[in-house]
Amino acid sequence: MTPTDPGPREPRGIRYGGDYNPEQWPEQVWAEDVALMSEAGVDLVTVGVFAWAELQAAPGAELRAGWLDRVMELLAAAGIGVDLATATASPPPWLVRAHPEILPVTANGVSLSLGGRQHYCPSSPAYRDAAVELAGRMAGRYGGHPALELWHVGNEYGCHVPACYCEVSAAAFRRWLRERYGDDIDELNRAWGTAFWSQRYRDFDEVGPPRVAPTFPNPTQQLDFARFSDHELRACYLAEREVLRAATPEVPVTTNLMGLFRPTDGWAWAAEMDVVSLDRYPDPADSDSHVQAALVADLNRSLGSGRPWYLMEQAPGAVNWRPVNVPKNRGQFRAWSLQAVARGADAVLQFQWRASAAGAEKFHSGMVPHAGIDTRQWREVVALGAELAKLAPLAGTPVSAHVAILLDWESWWALELDSHPAGLRLPELLAELYQPLFDAGTTVDFAHPEADLGRYQLVVAPALYLVSDRAATNLTDYVGAGGTALVTYFSGIVDPDDHVRLGGYPAPWRDLLGLDVEEVSPLPPTTTVRLGGPLAHPGSAGRRWQELIRLRGAQVLLEIADGPLAGQPAATAHPHGRGSAYYLATTPDPVTLSALIAEIAARAGVPAGPSRPPGVEAVERGGHLVLINHSDTTVDTGVGDDPRSDLLSGSVVSHAVTLPPGGALVLAPPDRP
Numbered sequence: 222m223t224p225t226d227p228g229p230r231e232p233r234g235i236r237y238g239g240d241y242n243p244e245q246w247p248e249q250v251w252a253e254d255v256a257l258m259s260e261a262g263v264d265l266v267t268v269g270v271f272a273w274a275e276l277q278a279a280p281g282a283e284l285r286a287g288w289l290d291r292v293m294e295l296l297a298a299a300g301i302g303v304d305l306a307t308a309t310a311s312p313p314p315w316l317v318r319a320h321p322e323i324l325p326v327t328a329n330g331v332s333l334s335l336g337g338r339q340h341y342c343p344s345s346p347a348y349r350d351a352a353v354e355l356a357g358r359m360a361g362r363y364g365g366h367p368a369l370e371l372w373h374v375g376n377e378y379g380c381h382v383p384a385c386y387c388e389v390s391a392a393a394f395r396r397w398l399r400e401r402y403g404d405d406i407d408e409l410n411r412a413w414g415t416a417f418w419s420q421r422y423r424d425f426d427e428v429g430p431p432r433v434a435p436t437f438p439n440p441t442q443q444l445d446f447a448r449f450s451d452h453e454l455r456a457c458y459l460a461e462r463e464v465l466r467a468a469t470p471e472v473p474v475t476t477n478l479m480g481l482f483r484p485t486d487g488w489a490w491a492a493e494m495d496v497v498s499l500d501r502y503p504d505p506a507d508s509d510s511h512v513q514a515a516l517v518a519d520l521n522r523s524l525g526s527g528r529p530w531y532l533m534e535q536a537p538g539a540v541n542w543r544p545v546n547v548p549k550n551r552g553q554f555r556a557w558s559l560q561a562v563a564r565g566a567d568a569v570l571q572f573q574w575r576a577s578a579a580g581a582e583k584f585h586s587g588m589v590p591h592a593g594i595d596t597r598q599w600r601e602v603v604a605l606g607a608e609l610a611k612l613a614p615l616a617g618t619p620v621s622a623h624v625a626i627l628l629d630w631e632s633w634w635a636l637e638l639d640s641h642p643a644g645l646r647l648p649e650l651l652a653e654l655y656q657p658l659f660d661a662g663t664t665v666d667f668a669h670p671e672a673d674l675g676r677y678q679l680v681v682a683p684a685l686y687l688v689s690d691r692a693a694t695n696l697t698d699y700v701g702a703g704g705t706a707l708v709t710y711f712s713g714i715v716d717p718d719d720h721v722r723l724g725g726y727p728a729p730w731r732d733l734l735g736l737d738v739e740e741v742s743p744l745p746p747t748t749t750v751r752l753g754g755p756l757a758h759p760g761s762a763g764r765r766w767q768e769l770i771r772l773r774g775a776q777v778l779l780e781i782a783d784g785p786l787a788g789q790p791a792a793t794a795h796p797h798g799r800g801s802a803y804y805l806a807t808t809p810d811p812v813t814l815s816a817l818i819a820e821i822a823a824r825a826g827v828p829a830g831p832s833r834p835p836g837v838e839a840v841e842r843g844g845h846l847v848l849i850n851h852s853d854t855t856v857d858t859g860v861g862d863d864p865r866s867d868l869l870s871g872s873v874v875s876h877a878v879t880l881p882p883g884g885a886l887v888l889a890p891p892d893r894p
């Protein structure tokens with residue numbers, strides 16, 4: 222057992238519940254809360270996330286925890302487990318008064334005030350000491366409590382303040398740089414390319430964070446600051462986690478990640494968590510949100526190396542923070558919850574239990590809405606609880622994937638720096654490539670580019686701009702050993718110092734791909750080019766990007782058919798060792814992209830997903846086939862010839878089934894009808 226591994230835990234079915242903030246309510250409400258929780262099948266609640274100011278009144282003071290003791294007792298008596306927060310996400314006013322230097326400062330020098338939340342500089346010793354002290358007190362008081370199941374450290378690290386540019390941070394950044402560059406300023410100068418624009422530093426004391434400057438700050442300075450800022454946030458988490466570990470080594474620890482959230486490196490964070498948790502808020506107004514929701518579910522599962530994960534937060538209805546907040550009123554609460562379970566979640570938790578009456582989130586939905594329990598929302602909450610209880614056989618079971626998408630936060634940080642050929646946004650590129658795989662019913666993992674890729678039939682590298690030597694060799698070796706890779710434009714461009722790998726792009730993979738990219742040629746947003754070639758159809762078009770390419774053995778699958786680069790390759794195939802490497806030099810229209818990916822997946826031996834009408838999601842978990850109709854129409858979908866029992870309805874189905882909008886089936890393995 223490693224120190225971060227409290228050992229395997231028995232799955233207790235699919236857990237259900239949400240953030241519970243009893244401190245916002247008079248005590249008379251608590252008994253009703255617990256009774257309603259039992260009615261809805263709630264068995265896990267997150268308590269105390271923003272309760273610091275209620276729990277402590279002065280630096281180092283004893284906990285004013287009578288109220289929390291009573292809440293914990295009520296929950297324990299009802300058999301409801303607690304994901305207990307260390308309560309350190311929002312420092313109380315007294316801490317800011319005693320240590321105004323904890324307030325974070327933006328890149329343009331603005332000090333952020335008390336009055337919202339997360340108003341702390343992650344490098345501030347005063348903040349960290351106070352947070353660790355509080356975590357220690359929480360562990361001391363509740364470490365042995367029968368309701369305690371999980372520690373919840375902080376909350377959504379980096380959400381509002383991903384980086385701080387204050388003097389304390391500047392000093393911490395310098396210390397971090399000294400360590401990274403072996404206390405050798407010339408090493409920093411080399412890495413940052415400071416011969417450019419007269420930036421040579423003579424001493425580490427001259428260096429600062431990339432504050433707002435007359436024009437683009439040094440890109441490697443920005444990249445290092447992204448690394449540093451992520452490290453500092455994680456150091457806050459780790460400092461609290463160590464205190465909890467020491468006091469309660471048997472209690473697992475988590476903090477809530479946010480899926481495709483650029484500031485925090487999901488791989489590095491998940492490696493430090495016993496349960497990898499996800500907060501997921503797709504927009505119900507967007508008809509494709511379920512695809513984005515599936516993507517982040519697959520990502521979260523992958524971050525934990527396939528271990529079951531917790532959906533730590535989702536809205537039961539509307540959020541309050543978009544310009545227009547549409548509720549989940551078309552069965553999306555149920556459908557997206559089932560989707561999370563299908564994609565590996567062992568818990569479906571919401572923000573929050575009871576919709577607040579005061580404060581900035583009073584128009585955020587809750588499981589108990591403002592209107593009370595004679596409501597659509599409450600009926601959906603109770604119905605979902607009953608359904609999740611039927612899905613216990615899925616708890617703890619794995620989801621397996623044949624395809625991996627490579628994702629590296631370092632590369633993402635570097636890709637989205639300024640002064641590039643075009644402003645590529647990684648989440649958009651990932652979504653474009655994920656969509657056809659989702660439509661095909663092909664489950665996808667995400668993988669770090671240096672991870673072992675051997676179990677995948679197909680590996681996709683979307684705009685993997687920054688690659689280490691190790692990652693470059695890893696992909697080449699994977700293909701050499703029989704794998705199939707699809708590399709897209711603007712991959713393999715720079716090394717970890719953000720220095721261009723010279724001699725033609727993508728320098729580390731030119732032999733693998735059988736081509737050299739001489740020049741990139743981004744397309745203005747409204748411009749498209751026609752595509753021809755063996756995999757084109759009459760309307761095929763490319764957008765966003767094209768390139769001047771010298772083929773060195775690759776075969777053309779798509780080519781640019783008009784404009785100044787007419788005749789240039791747009792998609793290619795190249796054998797390498799026992800495998801194949803494909804390259805994509807543009808973003809084809811969705812139909813062409815789907816056809817290309819289907820062709821590559823078929824050649825790679827990726828098994829075809831079950832055939833279904835559009836809008837019906839299909840995922841397998843632990844031998845169970847989950848089908849969810851996300852479309853607005855009733856559809857007939859095939860379910861295979863063998864009779865299979867549907868865990869949700871209890872009926873046995875075979876061949877074809879009619880699914881209404883929002884309808885879902887969870888089919889037991891065929892041998893267990």
Ligand code: GLA
Pocket residue numbers: 376377500502534536540541572582585
């Ligand atoms: C985040 C936070 C919660 C709450 C929700 C609202 O996920 O963690 O405290 O603010 O957003 O959607």
